[in-house]
Amino acid sequence: KAGVTQTPRYLIKTRGQQVTLSCSPISGHRSVSWYQQTPGQGLQFLFEYFSETQRNKGNFPGRFSGRQFSNSRSEMNVSTLELGDSALYLCASSFNGAGGYNEQFFGPGTRLTVL
Amino acid sequence: TQLLEQSPQFLSIQEGENLTVYCNSSSVFSSLQWYRQEPGEGPVLLVTVVTGGEVKKLKRLTFQFGDARKDSSLHITAAQPGDTGLYLCAGGGDNYGQNFVFGPGTRLSVLP
Numbered sequence: 001k002a003g004v005t006q007t008p009r010y011l012i013k014t015r016g017q018q019v020t021l022s023c024s025p026i027s028g029h030r031s032v033s034w035y036q037q038t039p040g041q042g043l044q045f046l047f048e049y050f051s052e053t054q055r056n057k058g059n060f061p062g063r064f065s066g067r068q069f070s071n072s073r074s075e076m077n078v079s080t081l082e083l084g085d086s087a088l089y090l091c092a093s094s095f096n097g098a099g100g101y102n103e104q105f106f107g108p109g110t111r112l113t114v115l
Numbered sequence: 116t117q118l119l120e121q122s123p124q125f126l127s128i129q130e131g132e133n134l135t136v137y138c139n140s141s142s143v144f145s146s147l148q149w150y151r152q153e154p155g156e157g158p159v160l161l162v163t164v165v166t167g168g169e170v171k172k173l174k175r176l177t178f179q180f181g182d183a184r185k186d187s188s189l190h191i192t193a194a195q196p197g198d199t200g201l202y203l204c205a206g207g208g209d210n211y212g213q214n215f216v217f218g219p220g221t222r223l224s225v226l227p
Binding site: 004006035042043045048056088090092094103105107108109 | 148156157159160163165203205219
């Protein structure tokens with residue numbers, strides 16, 4: 001099976017712009033989560049989508065939003081970019097079957113630099 | 116709120132040495148995962164431990180889940196430069212929508 005893919009891998013934007021990042025989960029995985037990773041804050045949970053619905057949300061401002069499509073692919077959007085949004089954005093997918101534990105598999109990430 | 120702590124935060128050792136890193140919590144987890152992440156890349160899942168007291172081996176890496184399922188350890192035997200990276204533990208995620216919780220990570224550097 002192909003792994004989680006994220007596009008683009010690298011992105012440079014300026015303050016005030018908006019950006020859309022894309023994630024394709026592993027085939028059959030229905031849950032997609034997004035994380036922001038910075039050297040100072042570590043891995044911070046943004047939100048999780050399951051069956052096209054946002055199921056969980058982290059503590060980020062409303063400038064961060066996402067959606068999931070019927071094929072489980074997901075996008076996240078950041079509007080009005082700030083310098084502090086520079087980070088590695090990671091997408092992770094999981095199967096979410098009935099019962100038992102769950103495992104997340106990560107994509108390679110999108111490195112966003114805001115100038 | 117479930118939290119995971121990891122120690123040490125940084126570790127620099129010579130090739131061939133052994134090491135152990137720890138992942139601790141005051142909460143019980145149904146499972147814990149260990150990941151290794153290299154700079155600029157996504158974390159790669161190494162193992163999932165599920166049963167209290169469980170021990171899993173992956174070549175030179177040995178993972179143990181505490182009896183009470185509140186802590187886990189990762190032991191590396193005869194470390195190699197290729198083991199360099201950020202080791203993350205995670206837990207809490209289940210099939211009913213509970214979020215995964217991640218520890219802050221242990222940054223390991225193995226010098227040749």
